[in-house]
Amino acid sequence: MAVIRGAGVKQAHVFLNSIGCSECRPQYLEKLKTYLKGKSGLCEHCKSRMTKNPLRVLDCKEDAEKLSDAPRTVDSLCAACKAHYAEVKSLLKMYVIPHTEQPRLVRGLDYYTRTVFEIYPSGKSGSQDALAAGGRYDGLVELLGGAPTPAVGFALGVERVLNELEAQGALPAVRRGVFMLPLGDSAFEPSQKLLWQLRETGIRCETGQPDQSIKSQMRLADRLQMEFCIIMGENEIKDNFVMLKNLEKQSQDKVSMSEIVGKLQDHYKL
Ligand SMILES: [Zn+2]
Ligand SMILES: [Zn+2]
Structure with missing residues (x-):
């Protein structure tokens, strides 16, 4: 209770x-x-x-x-x-x-x-x-x-x-945290590695499942009041970057894999 x-x-x-x-x-x-x-x-x-x-x-x-x-x-x-x-x-x-x-x-x-x-x-x-x-x-x-x-x-x-x-109208109004959105089975492992890296810095993180559509994963991210969504598909993995989507501003950025953790740490001042 x-x-x-x-x-x-x-x-x-x-x-x-x-x-x-x-x-x-x-x-x-x-x-x-x-x-x-x-x-x-x-x-x-x-x-x-x-x-x-x-x-x-x-x-x-x-x-x-x-x-x-x-x-x-x-x-x-x-x-x-x-x-x-x-x-x-x-x-x-x-x-x-x-x-x-x-x-x-x-x-x-x-x-x-x-x-x-x-x-x-x-x-x-x-x-x-x-x-x-x-x-x-x-x-x-x-x-x-x-x-x-x-x-x-x-x-x-x-x-x-x-x-x-x-x-009950009690969902927190402030968006915070990162939702990992893997697309396709090959994205699962790298996305989960990144998820744990982010969690270790103290960032709130949740993940979708690679066999779910981008639409239903987005819906979950939205309901969890996440601020960001990291989209990882085959192309992103091949070229070593991720799509960082700001769910509040509805903007999207291409960020290299080597910079993503630092960028989010800066954002959350961690
Ligand atoms: Zn019965
Ligand atoms: Zn008894």
């Missing part, structure tokens, strides 16, 4: 659930399997998931209505998980983080334990718009051969956060 707020999203809402631990989840899964066996007319996905990964069935958008009376994970928690979940909720309250319990929320992977969550722009829900999603995976490090280590993690939809910033 701090990451999302830090990025400038003013309103976001946490949906959370607890899916228990290795002590209490097996009992829940048994209950769920028995319940699912009595359900007919579930979608093809769910039919195969029912035995392999029954928890995921709860995730199904198509069958959501049919499964509205499914047993809830929160009703099968062991005492330790129950206490943990209560503490999580009271901490969210303490930090004044808006949240709603979502008993059907699950994560598909087995290594998740206890808390799972999704963060949505306020008032919205439905998996397409989640800004971030994650949970605890206290068993994962052990599963990979390490010592038992409590862990928590999440995935963040950078594009979705940007979209949300745009929608």
